[in-house]
Amino acid sequence: MTHPELISLLQSLIRIPSPNPPGDCRAIADFCEEYLQRIGFNTTKIAPDERAWSVIGVAGSDDGPSLLLHAHIDTVPLGQNAKWTYNPFGGDVDNGKIYGLGSVDDKAPMAAMLQVAADLSERLHEIKGKLVIVCAAEEETGGVLGTKWLSENGYIPACDFVVVGEQTHNRMATAHKGVLRAAFHVRGRTSHATDPWRGRNAINGMAHLILDLERYQKDVLEARPHPLLGAASINVGVIQGGVSANVVADACTIRVDRRMVPGEDPQVVIRELQEIVAKRQALDPERSYSVDSFQISNWFQSDASSTLAQRFLAICAEETGTPAEPVGYLPGSDAKHLVNQTKQAMIVFGPGTYQVAHSTDEYTEVAELEATYRILQRFAKEMLF
Numbered sequence: 500m501t502h503p504e505l506i507s508l509l510q511s512l513i514r515i516p517s518p519n520p521p522g523d524c525r526a527i528a529d530f531c532e533e534y535l536q537r538i539g540f541n542t543t544k545i546a547p548d549e550r551a552w553s554v555i556g557v558a559g560s561d562d563g564p565s566l567l568l569h570a571h572i573d574t575v576p577l578g579q580n581a582k583w584t585y586n587p588f589g590g591d592v593d594n595g596k597i598y599g600l601g602s603v604d605d606k607a608p609m610a611a612m613l614q615v616a617a618d619l620s621e622r623l624h625e626i627k628g629k630l631v632i633v634c635a636a637e638e639e640t641g642g643v644l645g646t647k648w649l650s651e652n653g654y655i656p657a658c659d660f661v662v663v664g665e666q667t668h669n670r671m672a673t674a675h676k677g678v679l680r681a682a683f684h685v686r687g688r689t690s691h692a693t694d695p696w697r698g699r700n701a702i703n704g705m706a707h708l709i710l711d712l713e714r715y716q717k718d719v720l721e722a723r724p725h726p727l728l729g730a731a732s733i734n735v736g737v738i739q740g741g742v743s744a745n746v747v748a749d750a751c752t753i754r755v756d757r758r759m760v761p762g763e764d765p766q767v768v769i770r771e772l773q774e775i776v777a778k779r780q781a782l783d784p785e786r787s788y789s790v791d792s793f794q795i796s797n798w799f800q801s802d803a804s805s806t807l808a809q810r811f812l813a814i815c816a817e818e819t820g821t822p823a824e825p826v827g828y829l830p831g832s833d834a835k836h837l838v839n840q841t842k843q844a845m846i847v848f849g850p851g852t853y854q855v856a857h858s859t860d861e862y863t864e865v866a867e868l869e870a871t872y873r874i875l876q877r878f879a880k881e882m883l884f
């Protein structure tokens with residue numbers, strides 16, 4: 500079963516570039532606002548600056564159940580060496596796939612959500628309760644000026660059931676990881692490389708600290724996996740230090756990404772990292788070890804046992820033939836900013852996989868997009884009529 504309107508809606512979204520950075524979402528927000536107005540939604544288009552325009556469309560009333568469908572309208576930028584086979588802003592359909600930057604992340608769920616809203620448009624006066632569509636800017640850079648800002652400033656109403664569109668192969672995800680970033684520093688003492696024992700090589704000190712972090716991953720983090728997301732993890736992504744091969748390095752810094760699983764308290768994670776540093780310091784008093792500049796982006800976890808979540812799960816299972824069990828979503832999403840907008844349950848859901856997102860020749864499978872649409876449409880009709 501092919502839905503030409505749904506496909507051309509996704510193509511239209513792909514043909515409006517919205518890479519972030521720079522994050523200029525004006526054109527795509529205009530498109531979404533006009534679309535929602537045309538099908539009878541009341542809309543708010545709003546931004547905290549001149550780029551990050553988001554759109555919120557609302558239909559129905561406060562009497563009865565409320566459903567929030569959220570997807571982001573920004574994309575990542577094109578890769579610097581990207582050699583696309585297809586036009587990244589073309590929306591070409593080939594071999595059952597729709598190609599384009601943002602085709603799966605996140606314009607596919609956006610298209611499915613807008614199409615569901617359009618299907619209901621002739622019966623909007625019969626809705627018991629409320630349907631809210633959020634077209635959010637700024638997700639790709641953390642959502643601070645997008646969904647976080649919209650939530651904190653009262654632009655997104657609290658709803659019974661919240662669907663955050665991301666790539667879950669049309670499974671219902673009830674958890675995603677959080678991130679804590681930190682910088683570790685070692686200070687030593689320079690000397691001539693001809694007799695390096697007069698100095699204290701900061702890079703050598705850092706080598707020991709990196710192995711401490713590796714042991715922490717294996718012995719501590721892998722011993723306490725999350726049921727849906729597996730173990731928390733730590734990755735050393737950047738190392739900087741030294742000035743020349745003939746000088747003993749007196750400074751070395753690493754930048755680390757620590758993925759948190761639901762249930763982990765960021766303050767406890769910070770203490771664990773500080774303890775690793777303190778232990779290394781105690782073993783090596785001649786160098787100075789420190790960790791700082793913590794940046795935190797929270798995890799999300801929702802309850803799959805509510806009636807609404809169980810219904811969504813059952814519809815997913817029927818439409819896709821997959822087990823009626825929730826899954827985890829490994830990357831982050833705007834769900835973390837919508838916790839206060841959720842009255843009963845929030846899920847992450849959409850076609851495709853994050854492994855295809857952010858990459859050359861990004862695509863959505865037409866069949867998967869259509870399943871996303873059918874699941875959302877069935878659920879919305881059940882809940883709101």
Ligand SMILES: [Zn+2]
Binds near residue numbers: 571604605665
């Ligand atoms: Zn996304």
